[in-house]
Amino acid sequence: MPKLIIDDREIEVPAGTKVIEAAERLGIKIPRFCYHPGLGSVGACRVCAVKFLEGPFKGVQMSCMIDAKDGMVVSTTDEEAVNFRQYVIEWLMLNHPHDCPVCDEGGHCLLQDMTVSGGHGIRRYLGLKRTYHDQYLGPLVQHEMNRCIHCYRCSRFYQEFTGYHDLGVMQIGSRTFFGRYQDGTLESPFAGNLSDICPTGVYTDKPSRFFGRRWDYQRSPSICINCSLGCHTVASGRYREVVRQEARYSEAVNGYFICDRGRYGFFYTSNEERPRQALVDGKEVSYDQAIREAREKLGELIKSTGPDAVACVSSERSSLETQAMLKKICQTKGWQGPHYFLDESMAQKVKSASSRLESGLAVSLRELESADFILVIGADPVNEAPMLALAMRQAQRRGGKIAVIDPRPVSLPFEFHHLNVTPNEVNLCASLLVKTAVDLGAATDLEQPGIEFYQAIPKLETVSSSLQEQIAKVAQELKESKRPIIVCGTETVRQTTPALAADHALLLQATNKQAGLFYLLPGANSFSASLLASEDGSFLETLEGIENGTIKGLILVERDLLLHFHDRQRMELAFEKLELLVVLDYVNSRTQQRAHIFLPTSTLYEAGGIFITQEGRLQVVPRAHLSGTPIAQVSGGNHPPRIYESEIPGGEPRPGWQALAELVHEEPQPDENTTRSSVLNGLSELNPAFATIPAIDELPEDGMRVSSPEESSPRFSLDWIHELERKESPDKSLELVLVNWTFSTEELSQYSPPLMKLEKEAAVFMHVDDATSLGLSDSDKVTILLDRGALEASVSVKENMAPGIIVMPRHRLLEWQKIETLPKFVSHEEIKKVSV
C-alpha cells in the first residue's frame, strides 16, 4: 500500500491506484477529459497535469498515467502545473465553436466547467476554426463534431468497452474525426451512454434534445424496471414528466453505464394515451366514485356466490408494496390468487431460482466481471438483459472465457463458444460439460447426494461426435478456471434447468473453485413475486374457473393479460363471461380497454416502490415527482394555461397499494405513506425471508440481498434426467420458441417512441437445414398456421442456432398470441411460403 503526499496531505492507497484517483480520495478533483473511472487512462487530453516534487518521477506529469508510489510528493496547485493546465484548456478551445447556448450539454459540460475554472475567457488566436460535417447516428444520439476535443472517450467506450465496432476514429492529428464510416443508426444497444461520457457536446441525448438544462431538472435516483437486473438510473423530471434518464453509478449492479432499453424505456409514464381518469363502463368518473361502485359490485358478487368467485392477478412490474397488498387482501378476504405468473412452469422456474440462490453462490452483476469462465445456460444476454452482456464483455476483456448453451442464434459483442443445442438438450449439454470438467477425485467434501448426482449424468458418448468435441474443448477451459460463474436464464429453458444450474455451481465449488451463480428472471420484480406467490392454484385454473362460471369477478393489477397470455382469443372470451373486471394500471393496454371499472395507478416515478432484482437485491426507489398530466400535454405545446387551481390536472392516479387498500376497506384509508408502511411491516408474515430487511431509510445505497431460508429447496435433484427420457416433440415438427428481443418485446419499453424506431422487423428464425427442407430462403415471407389462425412473418435463416425449432420474438407488431398450449409444435405443412 503506497503512501504519498498530495497537496501537503498524506494518503495511503492500494497499489496500482493512479495519482488522479488518490487525489480524488482526498477530495481533490484534478481536471480530466479522457480519464474516466470506467474506462481507465490513456493520457490523451493532457489536462490532468500535476507537478511531482519528490519521488520516482519529477516535474509536470499526467496524474492519470502514473501509479501512486511510496514517497511521492505531488502538488496540484504548483504554478507550473496550473499554467500548463491553463494552456491546455486554451488550445483545446482554439477550435471549439461558439455554440454553448444551443448545445444541450451546456450546464453539465465538463469542458465548460474546466474552461471557466481555468480562467480562459477571451480567444487570443485569430485563425479560422476547424469544422466537420455531422452524421446521422440514429434516433438516440445527436452528433455535433465541431465541439470535439479529441479525448477518445467515445471510441474507447464503444469499441473496447462494449465491443461494437461501427463507431470509431478516422483521420489523424487535428483532423481526427469520431463517428461511423457513413451515416446510420448505431448498432450498439449501449449507444446512449455516449451522451453521458462525452465530456462536451459531441454526442447529446436526442429524445430530450433542446428540452431543458440540467439545473432546471428535478433529478431523482431511480432504478430501471425494463428487465430483472435493476440497474441504477437518475430520472430527470421537468414540468410533470420524466424527460431524460441517465446511468447512476452503482458499485454492485451496473457500474457506470446502462443499456438503451433502460435509458429510454420510461416514456410509458408520459404517454399521451395514458389513462389518468377512473372509468366505469367507459365513462369518466371520479376516483372515489369508481372505487365505491367497484366495492358495491364486488360486495354483491360475493354475497351471491361467495368470496371464491373473485380472483386476483398481478404482475412482475408491480412494486413489492402492491404485490404484497394484493396478497394480503386475498388472504383476508378469501379471494383466489393472487397469481403473479401466467405460466405455471415459469412460476416454478422463478421459484426454484429464488430458492436456490444461496448466499455462498449468488454473485452480483459487477462480481460477474471478475469471472474467468462464464457458462451461460439458456440465456441470450443482449436480447434479454443487455447489461449482462456488457458485464460479460468486461470479464472477457480480462481474459475470461465464455460459453453459451442456447438454441437461439445468440450474438454477443465478443468471442464466445456457442453450443447451439436444441431446447431438450440444454440440460444434458450443460451437465456433460460440467461432468467433463469436474474431477470427482478432487471434490473431497462433496456429500453423497452430490456424488450420486455426478454419477447419474450420462456418458459424453450419448451426444453427437461434433458436440462431443465442442464440449471437450469448453470443458478444458472450465477445468482451468478458478472463478467460474454459471448464468442461467428462465425464458426458454425447461422447468428443471434453474435447479440444475445451481447443482452444477455446487459441483464446481466442491472442486475448490470459487463458483458463482447468476440467474436471469422474466421481470423486474419476479423475485419478490415468487417470494409472495402461493403454492396452490395456477392462473390456468383460474381461467378455467372463469370459463365454467365459478369465477365471476377478476381484479387485474398492472397486468395486461391480452398481451402476455399465449391465447388471446380464449382470454377475450373469458373476459366476456366475467360479471366484473376491475383493472388497475398505468398504461393504456388492450386489457385496460376491456375493464368494467378502471382505476389509474401511478408509475414508479410517481409513487416510488421496492423492487427485488434477479439476485435477490432489494432496492428502494423514491418518488421523482407527483402524478399529473405533463404541462406540454395540458397546453398542447403552447404556453401553460393561465388558470390556477389547487388540484394538479391529471393527478388522479394513486399508487397501486393505496388504490387496493381503498378498494377493499369500508372505512376511509390513511394516506399513501401510512398504508405503505403498514404493508411493509406485515411482510414477514407473508414470507419469513422478509424478516431480515431493515426500515426503508436504513437500507444501504446499493440495496441489500434478501435470501430465502436455506433448507427450502432440495439439492441435487435428479428430475432433469427423468425429463430427458420423456420424448416430447412429435416427429417432423418444429418447436416454437418464444423469445424476447432487446427492443420491441418488453412491455413497458413498447410505449417508447425513440425505441420504436430501433425495432427490427418482426422475423422468425429458422435453422438452415429446416429452411432447406421447407424450401425457404432468407427473408422469404411465410405464414405459420397456429391454433387460432395464421401468422405472417419473414424468415431469417441462421446457421448458428439449433435445428428443429422456430425462434419467434414476442414482437409488438406480431400477433403471436394464437397458441392454445405451450410448448407448441408446428408441423411442416403448417408453414407455407407466401409468394410475392
Next chain:
Amino acid sequence: MKSALEAIGALATGFATTFKHLFRKPITEEYPEYRRPLPERSRAVIVLTRDPDGGERCVACYLCSAACPVSCISMQSAEREDGRRYARWFRINFARCIYCGLCEEACPTSAIQLTPYFETCERDILKLVYEKEDLLVEHSGKDKEYNFYKYAGVVTEVGDKGAHEREEKPVKIKSNLP
C-alpha cells in the same frame, strides 16, 4: 424680545422664499401630460428582439431564467425544422420582476433586452404575466448587428458547416488530401 424678533425674521424669510417661487418657472414635470425621454439604457419592460435578418434571436438557452434572482422567467425550448433552437413559449411575470437587468447581461445572443418603457400598471395581476407574443418585438433593440447563428457553427438556414464567420471548410474525413 430679541427672540421674538428672530422668530418674525425667520417667518418673513420663509414666506419671502415661497413668495419668490410664485413667479419662477416650475421645475415639476406634469406626468402623464409630459413624458420625459429616458436614457436608452434605463431598465424597465423586457422585450425579445430579432436579429438584423429578422429571425428570432432567443435560442431558449435558459441562461436568463437561471440568472433571474426572483425566478420570473420561464420558457420551453424546442427545435425548428431548419435546426434553429427557439422558445416554444416564453413567459415573464412582471408582477415579480425587479428590473435588475441580470437577464440581459446573461443573454448570449442579445435577445432579451430591457427597454425604458415602464408604464405597465394593471389592476388584474395576471395581466402582468407576459407571454412570448407580448414580448417579441420587430427590431434589434440596442444591439443592431449581432446574429448569433452567423458565429455558432451549427447548421441552420443561416449557413452550413464551414460557411459561418471565421470557419475553415469542413474536414474531409475520407481523404488525406487537403
